[in-house]
Amino acid sequence: MSEPGRVVIVGAGMAGATAAGALREQGFAGEVVLIGQEIHRPYQLPPLSKGLLQGTTDEPDWVHGPGFHEEKRIEFRRGSTVVRIDPRDHVVETDDGERLRYDQLLLATGSEPRPLDLPGGELAGLRTLRTVDDSLALREALAEQPRVVIIGAGWIGCEVAAAARHHGAQVTVVAPEPLPLVRVLGARMGAVFRDLHAAHGVAWRLGNNVTGFIGEARVHAVQCDDGSELPADLVVIGVGAAPRLALAEDAGLALADDVPGRGVAVDSRLRSSVPDIYAAGDVAAHDHPRYGRLRVEHWANAKDQGAHAAATMLGSPNPYNATPYFFTDQYDLGMEYRGLADPDDQVVVRGDLGALEFIAFWLRDGRVRAAMNVNMWDDGDALQALVDNQAPVTVEDLREEDLSSLIP
Incomplete structure (x- = not known):
């Protein structure tokens, strides 16, 4: 070539x-x-x-x-x-x-950002977050400590909620799912993030769809499919x-x-x-x-x-085979996730879930499909190797053994 x-x-x-x-x-x-x-x-x-x-x-x-x-x-x-x-x-x-x-x-x-084609979508006060200019403009608006409604309980929704609470804004998150991040992390870990945000003053409206925005020139409420209206000075759309x-x-x-x-x-x-x-x-x-x-x-x-x-x-014959990786920081929680799991995979927890210092593993057919370390930073290399090799392990191994000893 x-x-x-x-x-x-x-x-x-x-x-x-x-x-x-x-x-x-x-x-x-x-x-x-x-x-x-x-x-x-x-x-x-x-x-x-x-x-x-x-x-x-x-x-x-x-x-x-x-x-x-x-x-x-x-x-x-x-x-x-x-x-x-x-x-x-x-x-x-x-x-x-x-x-x-x-x-x-x-x-x-x-x-x-995916748009929401809903009545009232032309009103001022509706924001998305994708560019540096979006972020700086949203930060300026949050500094006014508005009533914020966030639509979407994925990564953007959760991180914007944490930032909004950092500024002292009142925050409500609306999403059709039963838990935040449930499509990625499953129910058990989704509950961890729900409780984390609730402890920091976020109001959840899970299991609800937004049907429109109410206002004249500017939004002043968000309408949900149960007929309720959520007061809002600012709406952040984070639906993917x-x-x-x-x-x-x-x-x-x-x-x-x-x-x-x-x-x-x-x-x-x-x-x-x-x-x-x-x-x-x-x-x-x-x-x-x-x-x-x-x-x-x-x-x-x-x-x-x-x-x-x-x-x-430039002629390399090598395939791209990197393991998916992402991270988040929300309040005092820092997290890294490696791998690609099904939310219905078996979840094994090592450490203290209540103290938010733990590692979660997703197992399928006795092999590690993904791992997430929360506020624990010493085992990153071992976690990467376990996921890369889809290591065969037992639940007891993951909870009790030295993780590096489990690497194939």
């Missing part, structure tokens, strides 16, 4: 920015063009719902330092949007009419994210209809169905050697896939 002369990367989030840097780190000497819609240089998303939103920091975590792109000869086109990909001619077209040829193309277009697929679909790339939210179907090396086009990050539904086809919307996946896509474009 010959080395490309020009690599164009569409999307300057974590995946795209990491890929651009990795191309240089891996010795690529050709042209690298990084195209991003925002005017900011590339930044990481996790702080937007954590430290930046709380006010413990005033800047996001930048992917690279100032001057990086100039130093590494990366042409960073900020504030530019790709509107069309022409795979036949190997050209991308931007919103100002420019046509830019590529030898290889990486799609790293990320995802965007959808991958940005329009470019890929228009260009004729195969999409994965068998994964939640769909995605660009890529093979184990992150190659799409169209020659010389790759995908990484939130938009990529990739063929994982252990898990089958999946799409992961987390920071570590975007970072690792960006670097892996760069290696593939």
